[in-house]
Amino acid sequence: MPAAFAPLRHPAFRLLWWANLAANIGLWVQNTGAGWMMTSLDPSPAMVSAVQAASMLPVFLLALPAGAAADIIDRRIYLIGAQAWVFSVASMLALLTWAGVVGPWTLLFFTFCIGTGNALNFPAWAATTPELVPREDLVQAIALNGIGFNLSRAVGPAIGGFAIALAGTEAAFALNAVCFLTLLLSLLFWKRAKPENPLPPEHFLGAMRAGVRFVFASPAMRATILRACVFFFFTAAVWGMLPLVVRHRLGLGPEAYGMMLGVMGVGAVATGFALPALRTRLPTRGGMVTAFSLVSAAALALLGVSGHWLPAGISMLMFGAGWLAAASTLQAAAQFATPAWVRARAIGIYQLCFFGAMTLGAVLWGWAGSHLGVGPALLFAAAAAAVSAVAVRGWRLDAAPAPEAPSVPLPNPEAPAAELRSVLAENSGRVVEQVRYSIDPKDRHAFLVAMREARRVRLRSGAAAWRLMEDVAHPERWVEIWAVESWTEHLREAGRLDAADRAALARAAAFHQGDEPPEATRYIAIAP
Structure with missing residues (x-):
C-alpha cells in the first residue's frame, strides 16, 4: 500500500474515515441548502451571512466544554450521542421544511443546533485518531482527514445544488441526516477498547480547569497554538477577499468562484498524498510549517497581483497545498504534545484559538480590503504572513531530546494513616x-x-x-x-x-x- 494511504490498512480507522467523509459531505450539503433557502426566506445580506455565523458560533462557545466532556465520558458513547443529536435535528429540519413551516429564524435556530452537534464532535474526533492508528501513522492519518475534508468541500456543495434542483431544499436537509446516520452506524460497529481507570471520572468544571492548566504549562502545546494562530490569522485573508477578487478584479461569476475553491481543494488533496515524501525532505514539523507558511504567503501575493483567471487559479492551487500541509502538521503537533487523559480538551483549546484567529483574520482583512483595495491588502497580508512565519520559527513543535534521567528514587510520601x-x-x-x-x-x-x-x-x-x-x-x-x-x-x-x-x-x-x-x-x- 502506498505510504499516503498507509493509515487505511487499519480497519477501525478505515471504517470511520469513510463514514466521516460521508458526514462532512452532508455538512456541506446542509450549508448549501441553508444558505440557498435563506435567500428565499430573507435575502438581506445580514440574514444570509447569519447562516454561516450560526453554524460556526457553537465552536467558540463549546470547544473547551466539549473537549472536557469527551475526556471524561467514554469517547465512543460521546461520539454516538453527538451524531445522534445531529441526525435528529437534521431530520426534524427536513420534515418541517417539507411541511412548509420553516421561517428565517427557525432556519437559524436549527442551523445553530446542527452546529452545536458538530462543535461537540470536533475535539472528540480529533482526539480519537491516535486510538485508531499507531504513532508512526498518525501524521498521515491526520493528513487523510484533511484530504477527506477537502474532498467533501469540493463535492458537497455540488451534491447539495443538484439535490435542491431535483427535489427542493428539504431533500438537501434529508441527505445531511442520512450522511450523519452513516457515521452513527459506523460508531455503533466500532469496538473501542475502553481504558481501565479505577478512579471515578473527573468533575466537569475541574476537568476544564485541568485542561487549561495543562496547556499553559506545556511549552510544546503553547508553541503549536501560537504558530497556528499566526498561520491562520494571515492566511484567512483568502477567505475574506477571494469572492471580491473573482467578482471585481477578474470580472467573473459565481461559477468561477466555485471553480477557484475546487482548484484549492485539488491542491490540498494532491499535497496530502505527497506528504510522506515531503516529510523526508522536511523531517521536522517546525520546518514543514515554516516552509508551507511561506508557500501560502506566496500564494496570497500572486492572488493579490492577479488580473486573469490563470494566475489566480495557480495561486489557489498553491494555497491549497500550503494550507493542507501546514494545517495537518500543526494538528499532528497538537496530538503529539498531549497525553491521552487530556487530549480532547487540549485540542478543544487549540481549535478554539485557531478558529478565533481565522475568524478575526477574515474580518480584519476584509476591512483592510475595503479601505486599502483588495490587491494591496492581499500583498500586505502576504508580506506579514512571510515575516511572521520566519519570526516564530524558533517556537519548537518537535520535542527536544531530554537529558538522560539520573537513576535516583523519586520522593515517595508515607501511606495515609x-x-x-x-x-x-x-x-x-x-x-x-x-x-x-x-x-x-x-x-x-x-x-x-x-x-x-x-x-x-x-x-x-x-x-x-x-x-x-x-x-x-x-x-x-x-x-x-x-x-x-x-x-x-x-x-x-x-x-x-x-x-x-x-x-x-x-x-x-x-x-x-x-x-x-x-x-x-x-x-x-x-x-x-
Missing part, C-alpha cells in the same frame, strides 16, 4: 503536597533550572498552584509545595506522569544531598 482514610474521598478538601530538598549552595542555579521543568510537570499533571521556597537561615534547605483540588485529584497525578515527566522530577531529585530521597509529605485541608 488508618484513622484519616475516611476523609480521603473524592469530595475532600484541597490537598497540599511538599517535598523537602537539601541542596549544596554551589548547585543553586542548576537546581533552579531543574525545578522550572518540575514546576511545569506538576502543573501539567493537575496542580492548581505551585511554589518553591528557600530557607533564609539555611540556604541548603528548600521546600517544593503544590496543591491539588482533592484527594482523588492527587491520586490521578501519578497516572498522568509519563516517562519524560518522571525523568524531569528525577533530575531535580538528583541534587538532593543525603542517603535518603527528599522527604515528601501530604496535608489535607480540614474545616475547623
Whole structure:
C-alpha cells in the first residue's frame, strides 16, 4: 500500500474515515441548502451571512466544554450521542421544511443546533485518531482527514445544488441526516477498547480547569497554538477577499468562484498524498510549517497581483497545498504534545484559538480590503504572513531530546494513616503536597533550572498552584509545595506522569544531598 494511504490498512480507522467523509459531505450539503433557502426566506445580506455565523458560533462557545466532556465520558458513547443529536435535528429540519413551516429564524435556530452537534464532535474526533492508528501513522492519518475534508468541500456543495434542483431544499436537509446516520452506524460497529481507570471520572468544571492548566504549562502545546494562530490569522485573508477578487478584479461569476475553491481543494488533496515524501525532505514539523507558511504567503501575493483567471487559479492551487500541509502538521503537533487523559480538551483549546484567529483574520482583512483595495491588502497580508512565519520559527513543535534521567528514587510520601482514610474521598478538601530538598549552595542555579521543568510537570499533571521556597537561615534547605483540588485529584497525578515527566522530577531529585530521597509529605485541608 502506498505510504499516503498507509493509515487505511487499519480497519477501525478505515471504517470511520469513510463514514466521516460521508458526514462532512452532508455538512456541506446542509450549508448549501441553508444558505440557498435563506435567500428565499430573507435575502438581506445580514440574514444570509447569519447562516454561516450560526453554524460556526457553537465552536467558540463549546470547544473547551466539549473537549472536557469527551475526556471524561467514554469517547465512543460521546461520539454516538453527538451524531445522534445531529441526525435528529437534521431530520426534524427536513420534515418541517417539507411541511412548509420553516421561517428565517427557525432556519437559524436549527442551523445553530446542527452546529452545536458538530462543535461537540470536533475535539472528540480529533482526539480519537491516535486510538485508531499507531504513532508512526498518525501524521498521515491526520493528513487523510484533511484530504477527506477537502474532498467533501469540493463535492458537497455540488451534491447539495443538484439535490435542491431535483427535489427542493428539504431533500438537501434529508441527505445531511442520512450522511450523519452513516457515521452513527459506523460508531455503533466500532469496538473501542475502553481504558481501565479505577478512579471515578473527573468533575466537569475541574476537568476544564485541568485542561487549561495543562496547556499553559506545556511549552510544546503553547508553541503549536501560537504558530497556528499566526498561520491562520494571515492566511484567512483568502477567505475574506477571494469572492471580491473573482467578482471585481477578474470580472467573473459565481461559477468561477466555485471553480477557484475546487482548484484549492485539488491542491490540498494532491499535497496530502505527497506528504510522506515531503516529510523526508522536511523531517521536522517546525520546518514543514515554516516552509508551507511561506508557500501560502506566496500564494496570497500572486492572488493579490492577479488580473486573469490563470494566475489566480495557480495561486489557489498553491494555497491549497500550503494550507493542507501546514494545517495537518500543526494538528499532528497538537496530538503529539498531549497525553491521552487530556487530549480532547487540549485540542478543544487549540481549535478554539485557531478558529478565533481565522475568524478575526477574515474580518480584519476584509476591512483592510475595503479601505486599502483588495490587491494591496492581499500583498500586505502576504508580506506579514512571510515575516511572521520566519519570526516564530524558533517556537519548537518537535520535542527536544531530554537529558538522560539520573537513576535516583523519586520522593515517595508515607501511606495515609488508618484513622484519616475516611476523609480521603473524592469530595475532600484541597490537598497540599511538599517535598523537602537539601541542596549544596554551589548547585543553586542548576537546581533552579531543574525545578522550572518540575514546576511545569506538576502543573501539567493537575496542580492548581505551585511554589518553591528557600530557607533564609539555611540556604541548603528548600521546600517544593503544590496543591491539588482533592484527594482523588492527587491520586490521578501519578497516572498522568509519563516517562519524560518522571525523568524531569528525577533530575531535580538528583541534587538532593543525603542517603535518603527528599522527604515528601501530604496535608489535607480540614474545616475547623
